[in-house]
Amino acid sequence: MKAYTDFRKNLQKDGFTMFQFSIYVRHCASSENAAVHIKRVKSFLPEYGQVGIICITDKQFGEIELFYGKKASGVKTPGQQLELF
Template identity: 75%
Template sequence: MERFSEYRVMWVLVFFDLPTETKKERKIYSDFRKKIMADGFTMFQFSIYVRHCASRENADVHIKRVKKLLPEKGHIGILCITDKQFGDIELFYGKKEEKVSTPYQQLELF
């Protein structure tokens, strides 16, 4: 079995800006959000959701699922990056730097 590598393990980020002016639009927004969360995505910031994937192949599966859920209106972005790249993120709360909180627990099997 191949060991996990910070260059093989991937993160999928979904960014979205959907209209919410009408009741119907808010329902579409809420449904999209609930469906990606049901697929294992976690809120990183408002309208930015992340999912940890063991490989690029696994990430591709989840990217395809998100694409099937895309609403008619709005702006949606999907970005796939390595665990190494994700680990290099710098987060700030105002001017104060925050420690990166990983929204998953990785288990390594031998």
Template identity: 60%
Template sequence: MYDEHYTRLNQYRSLWILVFFDLPTETRKERKIASGFRKKLLDDGFSMFQFSIYMRFCASRENSEVHTKRIRNNLPEHGKIGVMQITDKQFGMMELFYGKKPVETDKPSQQLELF
């Protein structure tokens, strides 16, 4: 019973950060800036969901705030960037399709918590 209760609570405490962006890419300099922003997301543990949407699993709100702050510190001068946090439970309810075929959503890697 304890394990079921803990897992259920953890689905609401753990979060996914989704970063949406539309950056200018008209010039060589703008493409370099956009590429650098994507590289910083990858270096911080984000995975590409779609070309301009990246996501990252965080075990806690505190952890998600650390990564959100890093995004704020690396914002390019131009372009539109959105950051959204959703619970693991909400993420698990997402329906994904490739064409008409449903696809399983990514599962977070096993997280260890130390007390």
């Protein structure tokens, strides 16, 4: 678990943000810049880790359709009980 945590922290230090659970994104201005960050990701990959990287254009990213279902209702915590002395 520590290896995953360290990997996630390294991604964040390199400018990646979580897009969805286990999916991180980072904007790169050029393919050369993307190559630099891909090399960095490879350098801090855990020994038994597996990562897939895909490069897409700004336009392709902008065309992503996001769908959301209903938010799960939170578990209600019971209010404090009144104590009489």
